[in-house]
Every structure is written in C-alpha cells, then in structure tokens.
Amino acid sequence: MQGRVRRWLSRRSQASTAGPAVAMEALPAAVPPLAEFVTLADREAVSVLEQDVVAAMRRLAADLGRAEQFSTQSETRSGAINDSVLSMREATATASANSAALVTASRQVSESAEEIGCSMSLARERLDAAAIRAGEATGMMTGLAMATAEIRGIVDSIAEIARQTNLLALNASIEAARAGEAGRGFGIVAQEVKVLSVEVREAVDHIRNRVDRLTQAAHGSAAIVTDALQMVRDVNPVIAAIGHASQEQVAATAELSRNAGETARFVETVAERVAEIARIALSAATESESASARRATARGASLAGGLLRRFIPTLRHSSFADRRRHDRFPAEHPVELRLGTRHFGSRTIDIGRGGALIARPGQDEFVPGLTGSLAIADLPPMPCRLAAISDLGLHMAFEQQVFEQTRLLDELLERTETGYRPLIERTHAFAAAVEALFSEALVRARLSEGDLFDADYIAIPETDPQQYRNRALPVLEEILPPLLARIFASDSRLLFTVAIDRNGFIPVHNAAYALPQRPGDPVWNAAHSRNRRIFDDRAGIAAARSVRPFLVQSYLRDMGGGVLEIVREVDAPVRVNGRHWGGVRMAYGM
Structure with a gap:
C-alpha cells in the first residue's frame, strides 16, 4: 500500500512540474488530455488507496474486537472460577464442620457401643444366674x-x-342295741365314734382336695419354671451374640473415629489450599492489569471503528478523491427493483443522476455486482447495477440509458433540486454568516487562527455522554448563539442549526439542546445536552469534511435511549482564510 501511495504522489508531482505543452506533445492524438489523464490516474490511485486502507482498518478493527472478546471471556471465566472457588470454599468449610461433627458422633457411638457391651455382659450374667435359680426352683x-x-x-x-x-x-x-339297757352307754360311745369318723372322713376329703390342687399347682409351676428356664437358655445365645456384635461395633466405631479424624485433618488441608486458590482466583478476577488491558483493547477497537467510520466519508468528501459526479438529493419515491431473479418493491432514500440509494428490504442477502432494472415512481425501468451494500441500504448505479429515460430522470431530479434550492441558498447564507463571525473574531484578535483550528479536545470530567472543550470554545460560546437562534427561528421546520468543525466537534448548539447535563442521567443528557460534543458518525463527518458547495443527506438521528428521529439535512462548508474549518448543518424534520 505504501508503494502505491508513493507512486501516486510521484505521478502528481511529475504532472505538476511538467509543462502542459510538453505533456501534450508526448501523447498520441488518441490519448486524452494530460489533465484528464492525471485526474483518472488520481482517482484510480485514490480508489486503490481507499480499498487497501479500509481493508487494513477492518482487519485491525476485527482483530481488536476479537482481542476484546477474548479479554472479556478471560475476565468472565476468571470471575466464574472465583465464584466456583468461593462455592468450593463454602463446601469445604461445610465438609470440615461435618467431619468434626462425624468425629464427635463416632466417639459418642463408640462410647455407647461400649456401654451396650457392658450392659449385655451384665444381662448375660443375670440370665445365667436366673437359669440357675430356675433349675433350683x-x-x-x-x-x-x-x-x-x-x-x-x-x-x-x-x-x-x-x-x-x-x-x-x-x-x-348294733351290738349295743342288742344288749338293751346294759349296752346303752356303749351305744352312745359308738354313736360319738361314728360321728367323729364321719368328721374325720370329711376332713380327709377336704385335705385330699387341697393336696390335689397343691399338686396341680406344683406341676404347673414346674412346667412354667421349665419353660422359663428354656427361654433363658434360648435368650442366652442371643445375648451372647449381641455382646459379641457390640464388641465388634466398638472396634468398628473406634476405626471410624480414627478415619473421621484423618478425614477432618485432610479437609482442613483442602480448606487451606482452597483459600489459597480463592486468593489467586480473586486476584485474577480483579487484576487491574487485566481490566486495564480489556479497557485499552475496547478503546482501541472503538478508535479503530471510529477511524474506519470516518475514513471513507473523509476521503470521499475531499476535493481530490470525490468520485461523485452528480449531486444527490434525499427523496422518497416508490420503486420496483429487479436484481437477478428477485423482484421486489421498496423506496428511494436519495437519488441522483448517477444512481439511487434504495431502502434494503428485510434481511435478504445481496451480492454487489448484480444487474437488473429499477423503476422509480412513474418512470420506465432503467438498467442498473448493485454497486455496494451498507447499513443505509442498497447503492444502485444507473447503467447506460436511452434518451427518453434520461430525459424523464432529469425532469424528476430537476423537480427535486428545485424543491431543495431555497434550502441550499439559506444554508449558503448561514455558512457565510459563520465565516464572517470567525473572520471578525480573528481581526479583533479575540481568537488566533491556531485557537480556531485547535483540535486538541480536552474531555470535560463527569459528563455522560462525554463533552469536550478546546481553546476556541469560550469565544465561540459568546459569538455563535445569537446567530444560531436567528437562523433556527427563520423556519418552523428546522430541528437544529449548528456549526461543526472538521472533526465533528459541535462547540455550540441551539438553546433547547445546550442545557446543563444532569448527573447520572445519560439518556436525558443525550437528547438535551448536545453541545460541546463530537459527532463523528457518518452524517456528522460527511457534513464536517465535505468540500462540495452543498451536501443534502437524510439519516436517523440518535436522541439517546433508543429513540431515533428521521432527519433531512442540508450542509455547506465553512472556510476561514482559505482553510477548511468545517461546515454548517441545517436539519429539517421529515
């Protein structure tokens, strides 16, 4: 690319030093004049230069964007690692507490198991004694x-x-009865003996019954004691097994307690390592160098994107690289467009003798170079070519046209230009008034030329969106407001009237858009505090850098907070002492 620039500068130097007669003598009759040849060569060189610079800047912007993305991802991942480490730290703290609780619980279980073992041994001894007593019973x-x-x-x-x-x-x-009176006494005795024998028999029966019941009770008690003895004999092995199991449990809980202690010590070690990792992760997540690098990369990507955004309008609106042969005017007309195999309707955004900007229909993909036909309003279809695609829409170039198509297109453009002519003349008058103010300030020594063209913009602290000041700002804030107010009041359709320097800096704005900023309210500030700001978007740079007698453009004006306003604008350049200072912008509502 540097070689192409050197060759281009060399050709311009040679063309400027060589006399016209010499150059013409060296050319054959069929070759165009030298001036036209140099102009074509310059345009070709500028076109190549533009392509190379744009491609390099796009690659730079893409690389910076990827670097910013990687930096952001790295920072995000560091934050995620830090969060994970914090969670792991909490988990290890919980595990440590649980391990300590497990140690305590295992010790308690071991003590309980020992107590159970002692109780089982005592119970077995008591059961053995009960078995002996049962045998004795x-x-x-x-x-x-x-x-x-x-x-x-x-x-x-x-x-x-x-x-x-x-x-x-x-x-x-009986014998006493036989003996008569002599046996009477004996009969009485015999009768008493009989009564006693009967009583004895009854007493014996009663004793027999008692003995029988006692025997049955003894036999029943013996059976119960036998069953109890058998139960004791059956329970004794179970108690023995329980005692053995409790002894094994004591051993197991002792081992568990020992393992729990080792686990607790290990968890403490892990907690210490996790704390160290947490410190490292937190340091990585909050490392100022990483954040500074990310911010620097973001600023670099923003600057590269801004430079790319400003480069094309700056180059194309310069006097030597302006490839536009015809003026363009914002105008909205219905169109029918055929490109390749596609046929669709849309509308014009602006139109000129060489082509038109067409609103892009939806998200359809198009490839530059497609040819077709374009019918604007009531005009017949004209051959066209898709020259480029941008955020603004489809840039269509008219191909070779027949006489009738050219005449009808010229009539449409003449009507459009006639409608803009009063606005253009008013803009020229505005630019002349600004030039007069600046010249008067220089003559009266209120400003030096260096101050007026000062591009060392200093950011004003605590402003959002960012505002700036330069050496000329105090004087410009004194001399421009009356002029801006008078021009703004001249037409009710006007949205704003401002002067903008070559870098997009608007030092002074209309009163409604030059209010003091509200702290912490960037949305309100974006809409109401538009002075002292740099507007280096496509429309702003085009107005600031254009050297054409006038520039008419339409665009969506960003008012902040996602609010967009459709604007149609007429601009004109401002020159002071032969130097291009910038331009004036007069914006109208659609």
Whole structure:
C-alpha cells in the first residue's frame, strides 16, 4: 500500500512540474488530455488507496474486537472460577464442620457401643444366674410334688382308718342295741365314734382336695419354671451374640473415629489450599492489569471503528478523491427493483443522476455486482447495477440509458433540486454568516487562527455522554448563539442549526439542546445536552469534511435511549482564510 501511495504522489508531482505543452506533445492524438489523464490516474490511485486502507482498518478493527472478546471471556471465566472457588470454599468449610461433627458422633457411638457391651455382659450374667435359680426352683417344685404325693398317701390311709372306724362304730351300735339297757352307754360311745369318723372322713376329703390342687399347682409351676428356664437358655445365645456384635461395633466405631479424624485433618488441608486458590482466583478476577488491558483493547477497537467510520466519508468528501459526479438529493419515491431473479418493491432514500440509494428490504442477502432494472415512481425501468451494500441500504448505479429515460430522470431530479434550492441558498447564507463571525473574531484578535483550528479536545470530567472543550470554545460560546437562534427561528421546520468543525466537534448548539447535563442521567443528557460534543458518525463527518458547495443527506438521528428521529439535512462548508474549518448543518424534520 505504501508503494502505491508513493507512486501516486510521484505521478502528481511529475504532472505538476511538467509543462502542459510538453505533456501534450508526448501523447498520441488518441490519448486524452494530460489533465484528464492525471485526474483518472488520481482517482484510480485514490480508489486503490481507499480499498487497501479500509481493508487494513477492518482487519485491525476485527482483530481488536476479537482481542476484546477474548479479554472479556478471560475476565468472565476468571470471575466464574472465583465464584466456583468461593462455592468450593463454602463446601469445604461445610465438609470440615461435618467431619468434626462425624468425629464427635463416632466417639459418642463408640462410647455407647461400649456401654451396650457392658450392659449385655451384665444381662448375660443375670440370665445365667436366673437359669440357675430356675433349675433350683424346678427341683423344689419336683420335691414339692413328691411331698404332696406322700401327703396324699397318708391322707388316704387316714381316710381308710376313718372308714373302718365308722364300720366299727356301726357294729358297736348294733351290738349295743342288742344288749338293751346294759349296752346303752356303749351305744352312745359308738354313736360319738361314728360321728367323729364321719368328721374325720370329711376332713380327709377336704385335705385330699387341697393336696390335689397343691399338686396341680406344683406341676404347673414346674412346667412354667421349665419353660422359663428354656427361654433363658434360648435368650442366652442371643445375648451372647449381641455382646459379641457390640464388641465388634466398638472396634468398628473406634476405626471410624480414627478415619473421621484423618478425614477432618485432610479437609482442613483442602480448606487451606482452597483459600489459597480463592486468593489467586480473586486476584485474577480483579487484576487491574487485566481490566486495564480489556479497557485499552475496547478503546482501541472503538478508535479503530471510529477511524474506519470516518475514513471513507473523509476521503470521499475531499476535493481530490470525490468520485461523485452528480449531486444527490434525499427523496422518497416508490420503486420496483429487479436484481437477478428477485423482484421486489421498496423506496428511494436519495437519488441522483448517477444512481439511487434504495431502502434494503428485510434481511435478504445481496451480492454487489448484480444487474437488473429499477423503476422509480412513474418512470420506465432503467438498467442498473448493485454497486455496494451498507447499513443505509442498497447503492444502485444507473447503467447506460436511452434518451427518453434520461430525459424523464432529469425532469424528476430537476423537480427535486428545485424543491431543495431555497434550502441550499439559506444554508449558503448561514455558512457565510459563520465565516464572517470567525473572520471578525480573528481581526479583533479575540481568537488566533491556531485557537480556531485547535483540535486538541480536552474531555470535560463527569459528563455522560462525554463533552469536550478546546481553546476556541469560550469565544465561540459568546459569538455563535445569537446567530444560531436567528437562523433556527427563520423556519418552523428546522430541528437544529449548528456549526461543526472538521472533526465533528459541535462547540455550540441551539438553546433547547445546550442545557446543563444532569448527573447520572445519560439518556436525558443525550437528547438535551448536545453541545460541546463530537459527532463523528457518518452524517456528522460527511457534513464536517465535505468540500462540495452543498451536501443534502437524510439519516436517523440518535436522541439517546433508543429513540431515533428521521432527519433531512442540508450542509455547506465553512472556510476561514482559505482553510477548511468545517461546515454548517441545517436539519429539517421529515
């Protein structure tokens, strides 16, 4: 690219030093004049220069954008790592507390298991003693049963004696009756003996019943004691197994307690490492160098994007690189466009003798170079070519036209230009008035030329959107407001009237848009505090850098907070002492 620039400058130098007669003599008759040849060569060189610079700036902007994206991703990931480490730190703290609780619980379980083991041993000893006592009780019940059997035998003997005594008493009574009076006393005795034998028999029966019940109770008690003894014998192994299990549990809980202690110590170590990682992650997440690098990359990408955004309008609106051969005028007309195999309707945004800017329909993809036809309003279709695509729309270039198409297009453009002519003349008068004010300030030494053209803009602190000042600002804020107010009041359709320097700096704005900023309210400030700001968007740079006698453009004006306003603007350049200072802008509502 540097070689192409040097060759271009060399050609311009040679063309300027060589005399016209010499240059013409060296050219064949069929070759165009030298001035036209140099102009074509300059335009070609500028076109190549523009393509190379734009491509390089786009690559730079893309690389800076990717670097900013990587930096942002790295910062985001560092923040995520920091968050994860904090979560892990909380988890390790919880695990440490749980481990300590586990140690305490395992010790308590071990102590409880030991107590259970002691209780099971004591219970087994008591059961063994109960088994011995049950055996002794069984023996005693057996002895009691034997004694009751012996008592029953004695009772049976007594019953037999009582029966025989009763028989003897009966026989004695009979004999006494036979003896008569002499046996009367004996009969009484015999009768008493009989009564006693009967009482003895009844007493014996009663004793027998008691002995029988005692025997049955003894046998029942012996059976119960036997069952209890068997139950004790059955429970004893279970108690033994429980005692053995409790001993194993004691050993297991002791091992668990030891492992829990080791786990607690390990978790403490992990917590210390996590705390160290947290410090490192927090340092990485909040590292000022990383944030500064990201901000610097973002600023670089923003500057590269702004430079790219300003370069094309700046280059194309310069006197030597202006490739536009015809003026363009904002005008809205319905169109029917055929490109390749596609046919659709749209509208014009601006129109000129060489082509038109067409609003892009939807998100359809188009490729520059497509040819077709364009029918504007009531005009017949004209051959056209898609020259370029931008955010503004489809840039259509008219191809070779027949006479009738050219005449009708010229009539449409003449009507459009006639409608803009009063606005253009008013803008020229505005530019002349600004030039007069600046010249008068220079003559009266209120400003130096260096101050007027000062481009060392100083950011005003605590302003959002950012405002700036330069050396000329105090004087411009004194001399421009009356003129701006008078021009603004001359037409009710006007939205604003301002002077803008070559870099897009608007030092003074109309009163409604030059209010003091409100702290912490950038949306309100963007709409009401538009003075002392740099507007280096496409429309602003085009108005600031254009050297054409006039420039008419339409665009969406950003009022802040997502509010857009459709504006149609007429601009004219401002020159002071032969130097291009900038321009004036007169914007009208659509």
